[in-house]
Amino acid sequence: MTTQLDVEKLSKQIQQQFPDAVQDAQGDYILLKSDYLADVARYCHDTPALALHFLSSVTGVDYIDYFELVYHLVSFEHNHSIVLKTRAYGREDPHVPSLTGIWQGATLQEREVYDLMGIRFTGHPYLKRIFLWDTFQGHPHRKDFTGA
């Protein structure tokens, strides 16, 4: 059975490394400030006690005030998982750092989020529309999308 990592404990651990990186920690997720996302992800990936080598999925959710990025991380060695979240503000050019440098599995998924949600991933090597054609206007998974 995959166990949920103790959010309280992990957030304290992260706080020690990166003060004021954690915005919120409740339920089964840790909400991070987007500036620290890449660092914390790198920390989660490299720390042997965490060893979160597997990025299960990258999800973008449009909460109208902000976009929320949800990262499901799993460790095969310890069989535990954690959910990292971060927020991107603004409708015009929301952006978060890309995690492709840490997990190759993020490449296609981040492209998908960029295509359908319009969130820019800074540092992505090939950020291009994936499902829709290049000249498509708008991002259909946004709540205010009304049709092309």
Add this chain to the structure above:
Amino acid sequence: MDWFYELWPKLGEAFRGWLESALPDSIEGWVIYLVLGLLSMLVIVNLPIVGVMAMIYMERRLLGRFQNRLGPNRVGPFGILQPVADAIKIMTKEDIVPNGVDRIVFNIAPIVMLTPILLMFAVIPYGGDTFLTNLNVGILFIVAITAVDTIAIFMAGWSSNNKYALFGAMRAVAQLVSYEIPLLIAILGVVVITGTMNLNEIVAHQSSLPLILFQPLGFVIFFVAISAELNRSPFDLLEADSEIIAGFHTEYSGMKFGMFQLAEFAALMGYSAVIATLYLSGWEGPGLPGYLWLFVKVFFIFGIFVWTRATLPRLRIDQVMALAWKFLLPLSFLNVAITAVEVVVWENGLPEWLIPVNIVIGAGLVAIMHRGLNFQGQTRQVVPSGPERLAAINRPVGGGTE
């Protein structure tokens, strides 16, 4: 019953007699000769066409049964008219010439493909006295004339202005030319034993025992090489449907496509007849007349072709080439050498106890030689995918000037 066994020569004689009596005396003998020649050519040219229809029907039905389904069974009783329906369909289809093709070469290619195949049927003996021409270099003629097909396939692929067709053409050139060599040298074994290239005499030589018994290795080499020559599975790389759509005839439609199909199946039929003639004592056989025996053998060999097609996956181009150059070619040389020694030692015909010896020698040689292929993968150097592999592949080739 005599007419039944000697049907075609007797028919020819009777027709000639009728012509001589019916025509006025002022008509000279060469005219009758010409008319008769044209008529027999007509028969010979139509023979592969009718035979191909039967083969297409047989292939589709057999493939169906191999795959646990029925196959075509809608047109006519047991679907026997399916090839006719196919032919009508293909002849009435629009003949599309795509933009940007080399028109002349594109249009000539099917003709260049089909003609040599039809010529091949001229020298095959269908019975003791049933043949169009009794060439004393018959087998050489067949191999030489069908080699023209390589050019036709290349013409078709090159002129199509299609990348898939180009891939098919390039593969054709590499594959077909390579397999000519083991094919020829395997035939050499037969020629060494019989001492003749005349197909009638080769058949006459096998009246007691078929040559496959004295040439088991040669037969295997010939069969594999001919599978490759005829683009049959597992060597059907020229038209590998899962890789390059239809290979060299991707852009062809209508009757031009039909001519490629016809040529392919006619070649299959012709070469099945050659296999029967060279190794399975041709038209010889008890009971039935020669021409029927030959067709029984042809369809039996064709059935084996269908069987392999139904079972085997396809090889890759470099493996196909490796098979030709590293496996079949040395084997065929060994085969000729062993045969030559046997023929020199037993001048007055090979003794029968050589049959098991030959089979053992053949199996042993195959078992030894296949190690050189390294097809199992364990001994091959493992190269990872991605850029590293590309670098390994792109390393400089050739001697250089060190």
Add this chain to the structure above:
Amino acid sequence: MYGLGIAKGMIVTFKHLFRKPFTVQYPEEVVPRGSRFRGYEFTWYEDRCTGCASCAKYCPLGTINIVTHPEGDPKQGMDYAIDIFDIDTGRCMFCGLCVEACPYEAIQAGGPLDDATYDFESLYRDKHKLTEMAQEHLHGHDFTYPNGKQAPQPDEKPLHIGLPVERDRTR
């Protein structure tokens, strides 16, 4: 030795040569459908329908169009008369949610496969067409619904509460 694996495979295919083909020839032989088969013939039984429009609400594609008006004597139980009941079978994806939604089992799935048509028009089935199909089914199946229950005979009262609805079967 090289070739043994190939020979094994050849034997397998050779065995199949003598097996009975698995396929059946469709028009002559029809594989029997299961009793829950969700086929083209959506049958709707007006005699069971109360006009609650549950099916229309459940349909993910909105292929069911239903218009009703209240009718009948309140003393004998109020009823809805069905003005329009259309199913656009051309858009239907046969998920069976409407069948599950109906509390009176008035709409039922099932039927044969050979219901192909040449135009989309005939896939749009209105109340009359649906009733026609339902009657055809009932007459062909000894007045049994696809779900196995007994339907009322033509002279009997419909099952739902209230008075029998005036049916226009002549179209």
Add this chain to the structure above:
Amino acid sequence: MVKTNGDAKLTLKTEEVMVNIGPQHPSTHGVFRMRVTFDGEVVTELEPIFGYLHRGSEKLAEERTYTQVITLTDRLDYLASMSNNLAYVLAAEKLAGIQPPERAMYIRVIMAELMRIASHCMGLGFFINDLGALATPLMYMFREREKILDLFELVCGARITFSYMRIGGVSGDLPEEFMPALVKFINEMPGYIDEYEALLRENEILISRTKDIAILTAEKAINASVTGPMLRASGVPWDLRKSDPYEVYDRFDFDIPVGSTGDTYDRFLVRLEEMRESVLIVKQAMEQIPSGPFRALAPALIHPPVGEAYAHVEAPKGELGFYLVSDNSIAPYRCKIRAPSFINLTVLRDLIIGWKLADLVVIFGSFDINMGEVDR
């Protein structure tokens, strides 16, 4: 053309050809396009191009009730609809806090495992077809798939788009005639798998075409989020049925087939072995299945509390996950699908570069992707 380099070594320089493989090509398993650059027959560059089948399932789900979304999940991986249904209803149950009855869980497990057999049949069949075997193994595997679809037709009335599972159970109990049919099929199936093995496993041509081809190392597979048989072929024993058991998988005794090197041949073998394990699971589930209700008492229109839930199952193609966000309305606020086929394609370029055209189709076939799921 032979030209001399600066360091006086001969290199064979050829002109590169760019070929669009797809969107209509016999081996792309749907409308998928690869823009490939060839040097002779060797692939030097490859770019996958998606989106020809993009239907916006995730957006459509936001406008449908929780029950209606089930019909959308049928159309994701249309060769494994039951697994998709299962993943979705698990997520919705987690969100709404509904506990399905025991019998329903067993029925779901039986369906999911039968679906895995059917999906692997298709995956392997088309993989062998890509190798050029003229559909014979494919036809045999189609035959078994048809039998499974007949079973599904008995329980839910459809053959491809089942929509069988419901939030809190399944739409109907197993009919009377189902169990005898299932027993017959499960007893026959190992014989069929033996047949495939005899036909393919030791075939020298197949081995020479697949062994040591396109090796995916375990580290790379994990780093690239590869899941399913591809991951297990690389030697990682990660199967959600064992490592994060959902439903009643923890009550069954089965193995996870794991490959040794992660080459194409291992990916083929892992799928073949998984079919055997699935037969084993179905057998155990048939013995253990209890009687009782098949559906929990749940309202027709559920209003889950505000929150989010992520549930994943081991679908035939890999980890299929549904991430649902609820705003206490009758429709999900956001429905994200973690599609295994799509994410497995991350390693496509790295695996194929450097191999030949003939290997390209084989490697791509060994991914066993489904375009309905990739483009969603």
